[in-house]
Amino acid sequence: MKSSRFNVVSEHPKTGETILFNTLYGSITVWDKSGFRMVKQLLDKPDTIINDKVIKIIMSHLVDGKYIINDDVDEIKVVENRKILGMKDENRLDVIIMPNMTCNFACPYCYESHIPSSFMSDETDEAIKRWLVDQVPKFKVLILNWFGGEPLLSFERIISIGKFVKDICNNHDIGFMTNITTNGYLFNEQRIKELIAIGIFSYQITVDGPPEIHNKTRILRDGKDSFRKIFENILLLVRANKKVRISLRVNFNHNNIYAIPELLKLFPEDIRPSLSVVYEPIFGKKCFSATKNISSEEISSKIVDYYHLAQQMGYDVTLESIGIGKLVYCYAERENQFIINYNGDVFKCSVGFNPEERFGYLSSEGRVILNEKQWNKWFRMDLFEQKCYSCKFLPLCMGGCRKTRIENANTGSFCSLVPTNTSFALKAVAFDKFEEILQNQYNVYVQ
Numbered sequence: 001m002k003s004s005r006f007n008v009v010s011e012h013p014k015t016g017e018t019i020l021f022n023t024l025y026g027s028i029t030v031w032d033k034s035g036f037r038m039v040k041q042l043l044d045k046p047d048t049i050i051n052d053k054v055i056k057i058i059m060s061h062l063v064d065g066k067y068i069i070n071d072d073v074d075e076i077k078v079v080e081n082r083k084i085l086g087m088k089d090e091n092r093l094d095v096i097i098m099p100n101m102t103c104n105f106a107c108p109y110c111y112e113s114h115i116p117s118s119f120m121s122d123e124t125d126e127a128i129k130r131w132l133v134d135q136v137p138k139f140k141v142l143i144l145n146w147f148g149g150e151p152l153l154s155f156e157r158i159i160s161i162g163k164f165v166k167d168i169c170n171n172h173d174i175g176f177m178t179n180i181t182t183n184g185y186l187f188n189e190q191r192i193k194e195l196i197a198i199g200i201f202s203y204q205i206t207v208d209g210p211p212e213i214h215n216k217t218r219i220l221r222d223g224k225d226s227f228r229k230i231f232e233n234i235l236l237l238v239r240a241n242k243k244v245r246i247s248l249r250v251n252f253n254h255n256n257i258y259a260i261p262e263l264l265k266l267f268p269e270d271i272r273p274s275l276s277v278v279y280e281p282i283f284g285k286k287c288f289s290a291t292k293n294i295s296s297e298e299i300s301s302k303i304v305d306y307y308h309l310a311q312q313m314g315y316d317v318t319l320e321s322i323g324i325g326k327l328v329y330c331y332a333e334r335e336n337q338f339i340i341n342y343n344g345d346v347f348k349c350s351v352g353f354n355p356e357e358r359f360g361y362l363s364s365e366g367r368v369i370l371n372e373k374q375w376n377k378w379f380r381m382d383l384f385e386q387k388c389y390s391c392k393f394l395p396l397c398m399g400g401c402r403k404t405r406i407e408n409a410n411t412g413s414f415c416s417l418v419p420t421n422t423s424f425a426l427k428a429v430a431f432d433k434f435e436e437i438l439q440n441q442y443n444v445y446v447q
Protein backbone atom coordinates (compact mmCIF):
# COMPACT_ATOMS: atom_id res chain seq x y z
CA MET A 1 0.00 0.00 0.00
CA LYS A 2 1.07 3.61 -0.50
CA SER A 3 -0.24 7.05 0.35
CA SER A 4 -2.03 8.95 -2.40
CA ARG A 5 0.10 11.73 -3.84
CA PHE A 6 -2.98 13.96 -3.79
CA ASN A 7 -3.61 14.06 -0.04
CA VAL A 8 -3.76 17.62 1.24
CA VAL A 9 -3.43 18.26 4.94
CA SER A 10 -4.54 21.54 6.36
CA GLU A 11 -4.88 22.65 9.95
CA HIS A 12 -7.82 24.84 10.73
CA PRO A 13 -6.43 28.00 12.35
CA LYS A 14 -9.39 28.48 14.67
CA THR A 15 -10.27 24.95 15.83
CA GLY A 16 -6.86 23.27 15.59
CA GLU A 17 -8.52 20.32 13.81
CA THR A 18 -6.82 18.81 10.82
CA ILE A 19 -8.56 18.46 7.48
CA LEU A 20 -7.46 15.62 5.27
CA PHE A 21 -8.59 16.10 1.70
CA ASN A 22 -7.85 14.15 -1.42
CA THR A 23 -7.93 16.29 -4.54
CA LEU A 24 -8.22 13.34 -6.93
CA TYR A 25 -11.12 11.50 -5.31
CA GLY A 26 -12.73 14.33 -3.37
CA SER A 27 -12.71 12.47 -0.05
CA ILE A 28 -12.46 14.61 3.03
CA THR A 29 -12.26 14.00 6.77
CA VAL A 30 -11.75 16.30 9.72
CA TRP A 31 -9.68 14.89 12.60
CA ASP A 32 -9.05 16.03 16.11
CA LYS A 33 -5.45 16.22 17.31
CA SER A 34 -5.11 12.68 18.71
CA GLY A 35 -6.94 11.14 15.76
CA PHE A 36 -4.69 12.85 13.28
CA ARG A 37 -1.55 11.66 15.08
CA MET A 38 -2.60 8.09 14.24
CA VAL A 39 -3.62 9.08 10.69
CA LYS A 40 -0.24 10.64 10.09
CA GLN A 41 1.59 7.54 11.20
CA LEU A 42 -0.47 5.44 8.80
CA LEU A 43 -0.01 7.87 5.91
CA ASP A 44 3.75 7.91 6.53
CA LYS A 45 3.96 4.11 6.79
CA PRO A 46 0.92 2.59 5.09
CA ASP A 47 2.35 -0.95 5.30
CA THR A 48 2.50 -0.97 9.11
CA ILE A 49 1.13 -4.19 10.59
CA ILE A 50 -1.83 -3.24 12.75
CA ASN A 51 -3.14 -5.09 15.76
CA ASP A 52 -4.96 -2.30 17.54
CA LYS A 53 -8.75 -2.24 16.89
CA VAL A 54 -9.07 1.56 16.69
CA ILE A 55 -6.14 1.91 14.33
CA LYS A 56 -7.64 -0.82 12.15
CA ILE A 57 -10.86 1.21 11.85
CA ILE A 58 -8.88 4.32 10.95
CA MET A 59 -6.89 2.38 8.37
CA SER A 60 -10.03 1.03 6.77
CA HIS A 61 -11.38 4.59 6.59
CA LEU A 62 -8.18 5.78 4.92
CA VAL A 63 -8.41 2.98 2.36
CA ASP A 64 -12.11 3.65 1.69
CA GLY A 65 -11.35 7.32 1.11
CA LYS A 66 -8.40 6.37 -1.12
CA TYR A 67 -5.99 8.34 1.00
CA ILE A 68 -4.10 5.05 1.02
CA ILE A 69 -4.13 3.07 -2.20
CA ASN A 70 -2.70 -0.06 -3.76
CA ASP A 71 0.90 0.15 -4.96
CA ASP A 72 -0.07 -0.53 -8.57
CA VAL A 73 -2.40 2.50 -8.90
CA ASP A 74 -0.83 5.10 -11.19
CA GLU A 75 -2.56 8.28 -10.09
CA ILE A 76 -0.77 10.47 -12.61
CA LYS A 77 -2.11 8.25 -15.38
CA VAL A 78 -5.63 8.71 -13.97
CA VAL A 79 -5.27 12.50 -14.18
CA GLU A 80 -3.69 12.35 -17.64
CA ASN A 81 -6.51 10.13 -18.87
CA ARG A 82 -9.08 12.56 -17.49
CA LYS A 83 -7.44 15.40 -19.37
CA ILE A 84 -7.24 13.47 -22.66
CA LEU A 85 -10.88 12.49 -22.24
CA GLY A 86 -11.86 16.14 -21.80
CA MET A 87 -9.75 17.42 -24.67
CA LYS A 88 -10.98 14.81 -27.12
CA ASP A 89 -14.57 14.59 -25.89
CA GLU A 90 -16.67 13.74 -28.95
CA ASN A 91 -19.98 14.00 -27.15
CA ARG A 92 -20.24 17.75 -26.84
CA LEU A 93 -19.77 20.67 -29.18
CA ASP A 94 -18.98 23.99 -27.46
CA VAL A 95 -19.67 27.09 -29.52
CA ILE A 96 -19.34 30.72 -28.56
CA ILE A 97 -20.78 33.19 -31.05
CA MET A 98 -19.79 36.86 -30.94
CA PRO A 99 -22.41 38.62 -33.09
CA ASN A 100 -20.52 41.92 -32.78
CA MET A 101 -17.39 43.40 -31.24
CA THR A 102 -18.83 46.68 -30.11
CA CYS A 103 -20.54 47.87 -26.95
CA ASN A 104 -23.01 50.44 -25.65
CA PHE A 105 -20.90 50.69 -22.47
CA ALA A 106 -17.50 52.29 -21.91
CA CYS A 107 -16.25 50.56 -18.74
CA PRO A 108 -12.79 51.92 -17.95
CA TYR A 109 -11.36 48.50 -16.99
CA CYS A 110 -12.61 46.63 -20.09
CA TYR A 111 -9.84 44.65 -21.82
CA GLU A 112 -11.63 44.33 -25.16
CA SER A 113 -10.87 46.53 -28.18
CA HIS A 114 -14.20 47.58 -29.57
CA ILE A 115 -14.80 48.37 -33.22
CA PRO A 116 -17.95 50.49 -33.75
CA SER A 117 -19.04 48.95 -37.07
CA SER A 118 -18.22 45.35 -36.16
CA PHE A 119 -21.56 43.62 -36.73
CA MET A 120 -22.09 40.18 -38.22
CA SER A 121 -23.09 40.23 -41.88
CA ASP A 122 -25.89 38.12 -43.42
CA GLU A 123 -23.17 36.11 -45.23
CA THR A 124 -21.47 35.14 -41.96
CA ASP A 125 -24.86 34.37 -40.42
CA GLU A 126 -25.55 31.99 -43.36
CA ALA A 127 -22.08 30.40 -43.09
CA ILE A 128 -22.61 29.76 -39.36
CA LYS A 129 -25.95 28.10 -40.05
CA ARG A 130 -24.42 25.88 -42.74
CA TRP A 131 -21.64 24.89 -40.37
CA LEU A 132 -24.08 24.14 -37.56
CA VAL A 133 -26.31 21.99 -39.81
CA ASP A 134 -23.25 19.95 -40.72
CA GLN A 135 -21.66 19.73 -37.27
CA VAL A 136 -24.37 19.63 -34.60
CA PRO A 137 -25.86 16.20 -35.55
CA LYS A 138 -22.44 14.61 -34.90
CA PHE A 139 -22.70 15.36 -31.17
CA LYS A 140 -24.93 14.45 -28.24
CA VAL A 141 -24.96 17.91 -26.70
CA LEU A 142 -24.53 21.42 -28.03
CA ILE A 143 -23.47 24.19 -25.64
CA LEU A 144 -23.99 27.57 -27.25
CA ASN A 145 -22.85 30.79 -25.58
CA TRP A 146 -23.51 34.31 -26.79
CA PHE A 147 -20.75 36.77 -26.07
CA GLY A 148 -19.42 40.06 -27.46
CA GLY A 149 -18.93 43.09 -27.43
CA GLU A 150 -22.48 43.41 -26.20
CA PRO A 151 -24.41 40.58 -27.86
CA LEU A 152 -27.83 42.18 -27.33
CA LEU A 153 -26.84 44.95 -29.76
CA SER A 154 -27.37 42.15 -32.30
CA PHE A 155 -30.68 40.95 -30.90
CA GLU A 156 -32.22 39.88 -34.24
CA ARG A 157 -29.11 37.87 -35.11
CA ILE A 158 -29.28 36.00 -31.79
CA ILE A 159 -32.93 35.14 -32.31
CA SER A 160 -32.39 34.03 -35.89
CA ILE A 161 -29.38 31.76 -35.25
CA GLY A 162 -30.69 30.68 -31.86
CA LYS A 163 -34.02 29.50 -33.27
CA PHE A 164 -32.28 27.78 -36.16
CA VAL A 165 -29.95 25.82 -33.93
CA LYS A 166 -32.66 24.94 -31.42
CA ASP A 167 -34.65 23.37 -34.28
CA ILE A 168 -31.62 21.32 -35.39
CA CYS A 169 -31.20 20.01 -31.86
CA ASN A 170 -34.90 19.21 -31.50
CA ASN A 171 -35.02 17.44 -34.86
CA HIS A 172 -31.99 15.29 -34.08
CA ASP A 173 -32.73 14.74 -30.41
CA ILE A 174 -29.57 16.52 -29.31
CA GLY A 175 -29.20 18.11 -25.88
CA PHE A 176 -29.08 21.91 -26.10
CA MET A 177 -27.79 24.32 -23.48
CA THR A 178 -27.48 27.99 -24.26
CA ASN A 179 -26.60 31.12 -22.34
CA ILE A 180 -25.61 34.73 -22.82
CA THR A 181 -23.11 37.10 -21.24
CA THR A 182 -24.49 40.62 -21.38
CA ASN A 183 -24.23 43.95 -19.59
CA GLY A 184 -27.96 43.62 -18.94
CA TYR A 185 -29.03 47.00 -20.30
CA LEU A 186 -30.85 46.15 -23.51
CA PHE A 187 -33.68 43.95 -22.30
CA ASN A 188 -37.39 44.63 -22.39
CA GLU A 189 -40.39 42.36 -21.83
CA GLN A 190 -40.78 41.42 -25.49
CA ARG A 191 -37.09 40.64 -25.90
CA ILE A 192 -37.05 38.52 -22.76
CA LYS A 193 -39.98 36.52 -24.13
CA GLU A 194 -38.16 35.89 -27.40
CA LEU A 195 -34.88 34.92 -25.71
CA ILE A 196 -36.66 32.46 -23.46
CA ALA A 197 -38.45 31.03 -26.49
CA ILE A 198 -35.10 30.10 -28.05
CA GLY A 199 -34.06 28.37 -24.85
CA ILE A 200 -31.91 31.02 -23.16
CA PHE A 201 -32.58 30.61 -19.46
CA SER A 202 -29.06 31.33 -18.29
CA TYR A 203 -27.71 34.90 -18.18
CA GLN A 204 -24.51 36.45 -16.90
CA ILE A 205 -24.94 40.09 -15.94
CA THR A 206 -22.42 42.35 -14.21
CA VAL A 207 -23.33 44.73 -11.40
CA ASP A 208 -20.35 46.33 -9.71
CA GLY A 209 -22.03 47.53 -6.53
CA PRO A 210 -24.86 49.76 -5.32
CA PRO A 211 -25.82 52.61 -7.72
CA GLU A 212 -23.24 55.19 -6.61
CA ILE A 213 -20.42 52.66 -7.10
CA HIS A 214 -21.71 50.77 -10.14
CA ASN A 215 -22.38 53.97 -12.09
CA LYS A 216 -18.72 54.95 -11.84
CA THR A 217 -17.49 51.87 -13.72
CA ARG A 218 -20.43 50.54 -15.74
CA ILE A 219 -20.95 53.68 -17.77
CA LEU A 220 -22.96 54.01 -20.95
CA ARG A 221 -21.03 55.20 -23.98
CA ASP A 222 -22.83 58.55 -23.76
CA GLY A 223 -21.72 58.90 -20.11
CA LYS A 224 -25.10 58.10 -18.57
CA ASP A 225 -25.75 55.82 -15.58
CA SER A 226 -26.79 52.24 -16.07
CA PHE A 227 -27.64 50.83 -12.62
CA ARG A 228 -31.36 51.47 -12.51
CA LYS A 229 -32.10 49.96 -15.90
CA ILE A 230 -29.97 46.85 -15.27
CA PHE A 231 -31.51 46.35 -11.85
CA GLU A 232 -35.05 46.56 -13.27
CA ASN A 233 -34.12 44.21 -16.09
CA ILE A 234 -32.82 41.61 -13.65
CA LEU A 235 -36.16 41.69 -11.83
CA LEU A 236 -38.03 41.41 -15.15
CA LEU A 237 -35.92 38.48 -16.28
CA VAL A 238 -36.22 36.45 -13.09
CA ARG A 239 -39.94 37.04 -12.83
CA ALA A 240 -40.54 36.17 -16.49
CA ASN A 241 -39.90 32.46 -16.04
CA LYS A 242 -39.02 30.36 -13.04
CA LYS A 243 -36.33 28.52 -15.01
CA VAL A 244 -34.30 31.72 -15.49
CA ARG A 245 -30.97 31.77 -13.67
CA ILE A 246 -28.71 34.81 -13.54
CA SER A 247 -25.07 34.72 -12.72
CA LEU A 248 -24.71 38.05 -10.96
CA ARG A 249 -21.11 39.01 -11.49
CA VAL A 250 -19.35 41.64 -9.43
CA ASN A 251 -16.00 42.79 -10.82
CA PHE A 252 -14.17 44.04 -7.76
CA ASN A 253 -11.08 46.00 -6.84
CA HIS A 254 -10.03 48.22 -3.96
CA ASN A 255 -12.74 50.76 -4.82
CA ASN A 256 -15.82 48.56 -4.61
CA ILE A 257 -15.03 45.36 -2.72
CA TYR A 258 -16.37 46.79 0.54
CA ALA A 259 -19.65 47.76 -1.08
CA ILE A 260 -20.63 44.19 -1.96
CA PRO A 261 -22.81 43.72 1.18
CA GLU A 262 -24.72 46.91 0.27
CA LEU A 263 -25.37 45.55 -3.21
CA LEU A 264 -26.59 42.23 -1.86
CA LYS A 265 -29.17 44.01 0.29
CA LEU A 266 -30.77 45.68 -2.74
CA PHE A 267 -32.24 42.65 -4.50
CA PRO A 268 -35.64 41.55 -3.18
CA GLU A 269 -35.67 38.28 -1.30
CA ASP A 270 -37.99 36.48 -3.73
CA ILE A 271 -35.51 36.69 -6.61
CA ARG A 272 -32.31 35.91 -4.67
CA PRO A 273 -32.46 32.12 -5.15
CA SER A 274 -32.33 32.73 -8.93
CA LEU A 275 -29.21 34.87 -8.64
CA SER A 276 -25.91 33.10 -8.41
CA VAL A 277 -23.26 35.55 -7.18
CA VAL A 278 -19.76 35.50 -8.66
CA TYR A 279 -17.03 37.87 -7.44
CA GLU A 280 -14.23 38.38 -9.95
CA PRO A 281 -11.07 40.38 -9.25
CA ILE A 282 -10.28 43.01 -11.87
CA PHE A 283 -6.88 42.62 -13.48
CA GLY A 284 -4.89 44.78 -15.87
CA LYS A 285 -3.62 48.30 -15.17
CA LYS A 286 -2.41 49.09 -11.64
CA CYS A 287 -5.11 51.71 -11.02
CA PHE A 288 -7.90 49.16 -11.63
CA SER A 289 -6.29 45.93 -10.54
CA ALA A 290 -7.62 44.18 -7.44
CA THR A 291 -4.51 42.11 -6.91
CA LYS A 292 -2.15 45.07 -7.27
CA ASN A 293 -4.04 47.15 -4.72
CA ILE A 294 -5.32 44.68 -2.14
CA SER A 295 -3.30 41.95 -0.47
CA SER A 296 -4.23 38.42 -1.42
CA GLU A 297 -5.00 37.68 2.22
CA GLU A 298 -7.51 40.50 2.39
CA ILE A 299 -9.09 39.48 -0.91
CA SER A 300 -9.43 35.91 0.23
CA SER A 301 -10.87 36.76 3.58
CA LYS A 302 -13.34 39.24 2.05
CA ILE A 303 -14.55 36.98 -0.73
CA VAL A 304 -14.97 34.07 1.65
CA ASP A 305 -17.01 36.32 3.98
CA TYR A 306 -19.08 37.73 1.14
CA TYR A 307 -19.93 34.33 -0.32
CA HIS A 308 -21.11 33.23 3.09
CA LEU A 309 -23.08 36.42 3.48
CA ALA A 310 -24.72 35.91 0.07
CA GLN A 311 -25.60 32.36 1.03
CA GLN A 312 -27.16 33.48 4.31
CA MET A 313 -29.16 36.13 2.47
CA GLY A 314 -30.72 33.53 0.18
CA TYR A 315 -28.57 33.88 -2.94
CA ASP A 316 -27.44 30.87 -4.89
CA VAL A 317 -23.75 30.29 -4.15
CA THR A 318 -23.00 27.30 -6.34
CA LEU A 319 -19.45 28.41 -7.15
CA GLU A 320 -18.48 27.65 -3.61
CA SER A 321 -18.10 23.97 -4.37
CA ILE A 322 -14.81 22.41 -5.27
CA GLY A 323 -15.01 20.82 -8.69
CA ILE A 324 -13.98 17.21 -8.30
CA GLY A 325 -13.44 15.24 -11.48
CA LYS A 326 -12.58 18.21 -13.62
CA LEU A 327 -11.35 17.21 -17.08
CA VAL A 328 -9.75 20.33 -18.54
CA TYR A 329 -8.60 23.67 -17.18
CA CYS A 330 -10.93 25.70 -19.40
CA TYR A 331 -13.18 25.18 -22.42
CA ALA A 332 -10.42 26.29 -24.80
CA GLU A 333 -8.64 22.98 -24.13
CA ARG A 334 -11.46 21.03 -25.74
CA GLU A 335 -10.84 20.18 -29.38
CA ASN A 336 -14.53 20.49 -30.21
CA GLN A 337 -14.82 24.04 -28.95
CA PHE A 338 -14.94 27.04 -31.26
CA ILE A 339 -15.41 30.77 -30.86
CA ILE A 340 -16.89 32.32 -34.00
CA ASN A 341 -16.28 36.03 -34.22
CA TYR A 342 -18.70 38.45 -35.95
CA ASN A 343 -16.57 38.36 -39.14
CA GLY A 344 -16.27 34.56 -39.28
CA ASP A 345 -12.80 34.38 -37.70
CA VAL A 346 -12.40 31.34 -35.47
CA PHE A 347 -10.70 31.49 -32.07
CA LYS A 348 -10.19 29.14 -29.14
CA CYS A 349 -9.57 31.50 -26.24
CA SER A 350 -11.90 34.35 -25.32
CA VAL A 351 -9.10 36.57 -24.03
CA GLY A 352 -7.68 38.36 -27.07
CA PHE A 353 -9.12 38.55 -30.56
CA ASN A 354 -6.14 39.83 -32.50
CA PRO A 355 -6.16 38.59 -36.11
CA GLU A 356 -2.78 36.89 -35.55
CA GLU A 357 -4.31 34.83 -32.71
CA ARG A 358 -7.07 33.35 -34.83
CA PHE A 359 -7.22 29.61 -35.39
CA GLY A 360 -8.90 29.81 -38.74
CA TYR A 361 -12.04 31.13 -40.36
CA LEU A 362 -15.46 30.04 -41.45
CA SER A 363 -15.77 29.72 -45.23
CA SER A 364 -18.95 30.83 -46.98
CA GLU A 365 -19.74 27.13 -47.60
CA GLY A 366 -19.87 26.65 -43.84
CA ARG A 367 -16.55 24.93 -43.23
CA VAL A 368 -14.03 25.82 -40.55
CA ILE A 369 -10.70 26.26 -42.33
CA LEU A 370 -8.07 25.80 -39.64
CA ASN A 371 -4.65 27.38 -39.48
CA GLU A 372 -2.76 24.18 -38.74
CA LYS A 373 0.29 25.93 -37.34
CA GLN A 374 -1.79 27.76 -34.76
CA TRP A 375 -3.86 24.68 -33.96
CA ASN A 376 -0.78 22.54 -33.45
CA LYS A 377 0.87 25.15 -31.29
CA TRP A 378 -2.19 25.08 -29.06
CA PHE A 379 -2.66 21.33 -28.85
CA ARG A 380 0.76 19.78 -29.34
CA MET A 381 2.14 20.94 -26.04
CA ASP A 382 2.71 18.65 -23.08
CA LEU A 383 -0.44 17.71 -21.21
CA PHE A 384 1.00 19.37 -18.10
CA GLU A 385 4.06 21.43 -17.26
CA GLN A 386 6.73 19.67 -15.22
CA LYS A 387 5.84 21.68 -12.13
CA CYS A 388 2.22 20.48 -12.27
CA TYR A 389 3.27 16.84 -11.91
CA SER A 390 4.37 17.52 -8.37
CA CYS A 391 1.43 19.77 -7.52
CA LYS A 392 -1.19 18.37 -5.16
CA PHE A 393 -3.88 20.55 -6.72
CA LEU A 394 -3.42 19.13 -10.20
CA PRO A 395 -6.76 17.22 -10.27
CA LEU A 396 -8.62 20.40 -9.23
CA CYS A 397 -6.77 22.68 -11.63
CA MET A 398 -5.87 20.43 -14.57
CA GLY A 399 -2.77 22.31 -15.49
CA GLY A 400 -3.43 26.04 -15.71
CA CYS A 401 -4.29 28.40 -18.53
CA ARG A 402 -3.03 27.20 -21.91
CA LYS A 403 -2.66 30.73 -23.28
CA THR A 404 -0.48 31.72 -20.33
CA ARG A 405 1.52 28.51 -20.69
CA ILE A 406 2.33 29.38 -24.30
CA GLU A 407 3.09 33.02 -23.54
CA ASN A 408 5.32 32.17 -20.58
CA ALA A 409 6.96 29.12 -22.12
CA ASN A 410 9.77 27.82 -19.94
CA THR A 411 9.65 30.75 -17.56
CA GLY A 412 7.86 28.73 -14.86
CA SER A 413 5.41 31.56 -14.28
CA PHE A 414 2.41 29.99 -15.96
CA CYS A 415 0.75 28.93 -12.72
CA SER A 416 -2.01 31.42 -12.13
CA LEU A 417 -5.17 29.92 -10.76
CA VAL A 418 -6.77 33.26 -10.25
CA PRO A 419 -7.37 35.08 -13.54
CA THR A 420 -10.10 33.33 -15.46
CA ASN A 421 -12.58 30.51 -15.46
CA THR A 422 -11.79 29.36 -11.98
CA SER A 423 -14.30 28.54 -9.31
CA PHE A 424 -14.46 30.37 -6.04
CA ALA A 425 -12.87 27.35 -4.40
CA LEU A 426 -9.88 27.43 -6.71
CA LYS A 427 -9.45 31.11 -6.08
CA ALA A 428 -9.54 30.36 -2.40
CA VAL A 429 -6.82 27.77 -2.92
CA ALA A 430 -4.77 30.36 -4.70
CA PHE A 431 -5.38 32.85 -1.94
CA ASP A 432 -4.50 30.38 0.82
CA LYS A 433 -7.99 30.00 2.19
CA PHE A 434 -8.37 26.35 1.42
CA GLU A 435 -9.14 25.17 4.93
CA GLU A 436 -12.06 27.54 5.34
CA ILE A 437 -13.64 26.37 2.12
CA LEU A 438 -13.26 22.75 3.08
CA GLN A 439 -14.57 23.35 6.55
CA ASN A 440 -17.63 25.09 5.21
CA GLN A 441 -18.32 22.76 2.36
CA TYR A 442 -18.12 19.51 4.24
CA ASN A 443 -18.77 18.60 7.79
CA VAL A 444 -17.39 15.13 8.05
CA TYR A 445 -15.98 14.18 11.40
CA VAL A 446 -14.48 10.86 12.36
CA GLN A 447 -14.50 10.20 16.09
Ligand code: SF4
Binds near residue numbers: 387392394399415
Ligand atom coordinates in the same frame (compact mmCIF):
# COMPACT_ATOMS: atom_id res chain seq x y z
S1 SF4 B 1 -1.02 25.31 -12.89
FE1 SF4 B 1 -0.26 25.62 -10.80
S2 SF4 B 1 -1.96 24.98 -9.44
FE2 SF4 B 1 -2.35 24.19 -11.51
S3 SF4 B 1 -1.55 22.11 -11.45
FE3 SF4 B 1 0.05 23.42 -12.30
S4 SF4 B 1 1.30 23.99 -10.55
FE4 SF4 B 1 -0.62 23.22 -9.74
Ligand code: SF4
Binds near residue numbers: 349350351401
Ligand atom coordinates in the same frame (compact mmCIF):
# COMPACT_ATOMS: atom_id res chain seq x y z
S1 SF4 C 1 -7.17 32.99 -21.01
FE1 SF4 C 1 -6.59 30.89 -20.49
S2 SF4 C 1 -8.21 30.22 -19.11
FE2 SF4 C 1 -8.99 32.02 -20.19
S3 SF4 C 1 -10.12 31.19 -21.95
FE3 SF4 C 1 -7.99 31.65 -22.60
S4 SF4 C 1 -6.91 29.71 -22.35
FE4 SF4 C 1 -8.77 29.55 -21.15
